[in-house]
Amino acid sequence: MAKGHWLMKSEPKVYSIEDLERDGEAPWTGVRNYEARNTMRDEMRKGDLVLFYHSSTTPPGVAGIARVSREAYPDFTAFDRDHPYFDPKSNPDAPRWHMVDVEFVERFPAVVTLQALRELEELEDMVLLNRMRLSVQPVRPEEFERIVELGRGTS
């Protein structure tokens, strides 16, 4: 089975690639969208590579690479009444939300901006550019490679 490629969004004010670099590894808490959850729960496998996207910032874009380090398990922040991601409809006996852990791989010297991605014809079918609100999404291997080249400044 070929290695999977994904893109995951985070607001850097909440959790940035710099935070992941410092921490080394982190649980991807707080996804409260079914499609994004299903992707994490059903499709993401240990070792898969992830584009780490910074959203709601200036400029938005891909900041680096992470790797799935633990496959899906219940998002415990949903059980914690005092946590901002608390969801009363989820509980440990019937967890509604799942997440993966990711580990730091690489931070790009410069963010590959959303604007730059939009300018490339070969990326026009990217889920990112067509379903702007989906926070965990698949990326084609060739799209992934192209963005990594841009991020490393090697193209």
Place this chain on the structure above:
DNA sequence: GCCAACGTTGGC
């Protein structure tokens, strides 16, 4: 801060 896009909820 605005607001378009769009996912979710809940009344019926």
Place this chain on the structure above:
DNA sequence: GCCAACGTTGGC
């Protein structure tokens, strides 16, 4: 099961 109202995301 439809769909209007509502809430959230996320670019600008």
